[in-house]
Each structure stands twice: as structure tokens, then as C-alpha cells.
Amino acid sequence: MTQTTPAHHEGATAPPATGHATRRDPRFDAVVRAAVGQGLLGEGGQVAGFIDTEGVRASVGALHDAFSAAPEVLHTFAAKACSLIPVLRLLADRGMGCEVASPGELRLALEAGFAASRVVLDSPAKTREEIRLALALGVSVNADSLDELRRIDALRHPGTASVVGVRINPQVGGGSIGAMSTATDTSKFGVALRDPGAREAIVRAFRDRPWLTRLHAHVGSQGCPLELMAAGVARTYELAEEINATLGVRQVTSLDIGGGLPVNFADETVRPTYPDYVAALTAAVPGLLSGRYALITEFGRSLLAKNGFIGARVEYVKDAGGRRIAVTHAGAQTATRTVFMPDAWPLRIGAYGADGTPRTGPVLPQDIAGPCCFAGDVVAYGRELPELAEEDVVILYDTGAYYFSTPWAYNSLPRPAVYGFRAGKGGAVTFATVRDAQSMESIAAESGLAHVDALMERDG
The missing domain is CATH 2.40.37.10 (Lyase, Ornithine Decarboxylase; Chain A, domain 1)
Known part of the structure; x- marks a missing residue:
């Protein structure tokens, strides 16, 4: 400094x-x-x-302390919340993983020093090239749809180190800000769990793919009460139990429970806190922190805002x-x-x-x-x-x-x-x-300066 x-x-x-x-x-x-x-x-x-920077360190410490009862948990930072490489580097140094939702964010995470095994790729519109690269690197991938799973079938090679999961929409409802609520009946994210035939299709997807080992859900962030977020995690946990019982083997071994803890913008007080969230999770899913499943979180705003x-x-x-x-x-x-x-x-x-x-x-x-x-x-x-x-x-x-x-x-x-x-x-x-x-030079370059005459008519 x-x-x-x-x-x-x-x-x-x-x-x-x-x-x-x-x-x-x-x-x-x-x-x-x-x-x-x-x-x-x-x-x-x-x-x-x-x-x-000291505040960031303290927030990361509070997150880790709140989940200390869980034997295996990877806390990832949602790169979109602060996509600045030095900030990501600080978070990696404090033991965080990284959640990314685009090729650009993946590049930033790797440049910041996150190990590929501690990076999770979430996006509703992954291209074949994005999937191919993630699987080659060993980055975890949460498929946003059953159609995306079929793409992964064609691109995945047996030797990949990537953990692959499926994102579900638990359809538990929305919070006070519709744009930040991702578990409504018609959300664009995940496989809609309560739609006709969807639950059975998810179970079949796991049955047909022994390498599919993770479930992912994210209810939303700002404007979503803790009880709503915990309800989404509860439905994910219940589905994992159902899949494993139906298949007769513990195929689902980890749950990505997302992030999105709301931030209090009214004053400088931090509320809700990470212990508040853990208490809500424990009330809704008593076995969540037992170690039965490895856990992944994806907090962003609550760590940095x-x-x-x-x-x-x-x-x-x-x-x-x-x-x-x-x-x-x-x-x-x-x-x-x-x-x-x-x-x-x-x-x-x-x-x-x-x-x-x-x-x-x-x-x-x-x-x-x-x-x-x-x-x-x-x-x-x-x-x-x-x-x-x-x-x-x-x-x-x-x-x-x-x-x-x-x-x-x-x-x-x-x-x-x-x-x-x-x-x-x-x-x-x-x-x-x-x-x-x-700089002004950078603005001009981003605005096509190198191609300034590209649209001019040329004789002949």
C-alpha cells in the first residue's frame, strides 16, 4: 500500500x-x-x-465463523458483486472460492489466483465453448436446465475433475423486489421443481448420469426474507434425499445453497447477520450442517456492500x-x-x-x-x-x-x-x-477508434 x-x-x-x-x-x-x-x-x-480492506477481512471471518459447525463447506464469492481483480485476490487470500457467471468473470477469477477447483460456473446461457473450457479446467458447473445437461453429455470427458450439478427452482415465491427474486413460479433460472413432471425428470437425470453429484438452488437476494431463503434450501435438501433414496446410493454428495443475504441500507448496522441466516437454515433443515452433504455458498453483496x-x-x-x-x-x-x-x-x-x-x-x-x-x-x-x-x-x-x-x-x-x-x-x-x-484514450479505443473509417464509402 x-x-x-x-x-x-x-x-x-x-x-x-x-x-x-x-x-x-x-x-x-x-x-x-x-x-x-x-x-x-x-x-x-x-x-x-x-x-x-480490513472490513472485507472481518466480513469474511464472520461468514466462516457462522458456518464453523459444518464439516465441509466452500464459501464462494459472487464475482458479479465486485468484479475487480485485486478485490478477488484479497478474497482468495482469505480462503474464499469464487462463483462466476460468464467467460469474463471466469477469466478474472483465474487471474486473481482462485484454484479452478474452488470456482463454480453458474449462468442460464452457457455456450458450448464455455462448458468445454470449464470442464477442461476442472471448474464446477451447475447446469441451469435439462437441455444444458444434454450439452454436457456431449462435451464431458470421463477424466474431468469438474463437479457437475443441476440448478433447481424450488418455486417458494418471491421477495419484495421482483427483479431480485429467483424462485418465483416463472423465474428464468433452474429447473422449475413443481412444474408437472419436472421432479421425476430430475431424478431420471441423476439416474442416467452417475457423475452428476450436486444440486444447486438460489432463491434471491435483496428483499428476500431469511425464511424464504431457508425454505428454498429445505426443498433442495428434500430433493437430494429423494434422489439418493430412489437410486439406492448416495449419488448427491453436495448442495450449493447459493447466497444473496440481504443488506440493510437504512443505517450502518449489519442486519441480518450470517449467524441469523445459519439459525434460519438450521430451523428449516436441522441436518444441513451435519456433514451429510458438503455445502457451497455464493455470497456477494453482504460481504462487500x-x-x-x-x-x-x-x-x-x-x-x-x-x-x-x-x-x-x-x-x-x-x-x-x-x-x-x-x-x-x-x-x-x-x-x-x-x-x-x-x-x-x-x-x-x-x-x-x-x-x-x-x-x-x-x-x-x-x-x-x-x-x-x-x-x-x-x-x-x-x-x-x-x-x-x-x-x-x-x-x-x-x-x-x-x-x-x-x-x-x-x-x-x-x-x-x-x-x-x-482515460480518454481508453474511451476512444473502446468506441472503435481503430476502425474510424470502416463505414466510409470507398471509390472503386
Whole structure:
């Protein structure tokens, strides 16, 4: 790590109603001040993502501790939640495996140092080439459909080290966010377990393939209560027992129970916790942690969200129709879910001065808008914050997953820089570059610069 600075520890068509207060998270006060002092935020760094590396380590430790009663469990990190190689490398170093859902994510996982045997490939649209590569590497594969199993039949060679499973949709219902619920009757994921004939077809699939040894299910994530998630695991466990009893042999030896623990975006408290989830699982499936089946989990957001934030410079402040608007550099390009689904993904906002110290004084309702060129690019409406001014800094909390790591290229806005941080002796904050800010040269190259004349008419 480099760059050390001494510091002290301390969419919608109609906006929601004003007056929603935001409580600043004091954990990051010293980090914001240090980032401004070093030029990571400000005139030279209009927007950036920050990751608390010690917080990530603590979250991984809490996950492992919660499942310590299970004799055999592989905790994989859902790469889509934070697809940054240095972050993945940190997680691999802490004993995590990796769940991937595309060729790109598989490449990132391998580059980060995950052993192929600790990587799980999930995707509803795997190509033959993806399957072929995974089987050649020894990566575990969860088939999303019976048709995909038939592809695997043709591509699998007897010597592969890959564990192969089938994803089922336990059809236990959805949570409060439909887009994040993957166990509804009509979900696109998995084999729909309660559809006519589906259960029998799954049993036959295992009977015909002695090398098929795993069941996989994932009910959803944000907006899904623990009881719903546990019910999906219970149906998966029951199916495994039925398959083994029908075949008269313990063919199913592992259960991939997915991940998706919800995150509390209302304040800095972590809830639900991993022990809360284990308690719900144990209540629904008393034998789950007994060792009867090896377990695989696929957590993402719950490990990273509260261990990261976005910092952005306030470029202008204006009034329109009696509303105060702070125009910042953090909008839909880096907080896409919040802009398009503000009720489902509300973010807490912190207000800091141009010197990186917390803003104080009387509060007033303010909209926090982004730089994208469409009217709905607003990350927070009517938040009661100390009055913001040009060159101040706003913080978007709980954005360590699915935000700055996977930006949207709208308006050809550059990908923001990302920095890891930790506090050292004497309160010093140390930063390390995780990803450089995207250059204008890179934007031009990605936009086809090498083929600039490809569409021009040529004589003759």
C-alpha cells in the first residue's frame, strides 16, 4: 500500500417526499479527509470508489465463523458483486472460492489466483465453448436446465475433475423486489421443481448420469426474507434425499445453497447477520450442517456492500422550482440501480466540505443529482443534509458491491478510480490503487477508434 496521510479515527417520474434525513457514517470520516488531502477526491478526482480492506477481512471471518459447525463447506464469492481483480485476490487470500457467471468473470477469477477447483460456473446461457473450457479446467458447473445437461453429455470427458450439478427452482415465491427474486413460479433460472413432471425428470437425470453429484438452488437476494431463503434450501435438501433414496446410493454428495443475504441500507448496522441466516437454515433443515452433504455458498453483496463507498465532488448547486439540487459526479453511471429503482435501492448520503471534513450546520432538503444527460439521473431526492456548496464532497454509503465496480458507460463517462484503504498506527489512512480512472484514450479505443473509417464509402 502507498500514499499515507495522517488522520484521526472517528427513474422515478415523481420524486419521493422530502424530509428524509441521512445520518452520516463516522467510520469513514478520516478516510474522506485523507482522500481529499491526497487529491483522490476533488478537482483531480471528481468521483472514486473506496474499499475498506480490513472490513472485507472481518466480513469474511464472520461468514466462516457462522458456518464453523459444518464439516465441509466452500464459501464462494459472487464475482458479479465486485468484479475487480485485486478485490478477488484479497478474497482468495482469505480462503474464499469464487462463483462466476460468464467467460469474463471466469477469466478474472483465474487471474486473481482462485484454484479452478474452488470456482463454480453458474449462468442460464452457457455456450458450448464455455462448458468445454470449464470442464477442461476442472471448474464446477451447475447446469441451469435439462437441455444444458444434454450439452454436457456431449462435451464431458470421463477424466474431468469438474463437479457437475443441476440448478433447481424450488418455486417458494418471491421477495419484495421482483427483479431480485429467483424462485418465483416463472423465474428464468433452474429447473422449475413443481412444474408437472419436472421432479421425476430430475431424478431420471441423476439416474442416467452417475457423475452428476450436486444440486444447486438460489432463491434471491435483496428483499428476500431469511425464511424464504431457508425454505428454498429445505426443498433442495428434500430433493437430494429423494434422489439418493430412489437410486439406492448416495449419488448427491453436495448442495450449493447459493447466497444473496440481504443488506440493510437504512443505517450502518449489519442486519441480518450470517449467524441469523445459519439459525434460519438450521430451523428449516436441522441436518444441513451435519456433514451429510458438503455445502457451497455464493455470497456477494453482504460481504462487500458496507465495506465500500463512493465519493464525488459537488460541481454546482442550483435551485429549481423551490428545490435545492447539488449536481455531482456520482449518478446513474456508477449508481445505476439506485437511479432506476430508487425505492428498492435507497442510499444514505454523507455531506463533507471541500477540505474533506464533515459538513455541519442547519439542514435543508436537497436533491443529489448525477452528471448523466437525462432528467432522472438523481441518486437521492429531498435529503435533509447540511447545505452543500460547490467543491464539497458527497459520499454514497453501502456501495462496495454492484456500484463502482460495474459502471455503466452512458454518455461515455469514464470508469471511476477505485482505491482500497486501511487505517494504520497513529491513525494514518493508507490507500492502494485497485483500478485507475479510465482515460480518454481508453474511451476512444473502446468506441472503435481503430476502425474510424470502416463505414466510409470507398471509390472503386
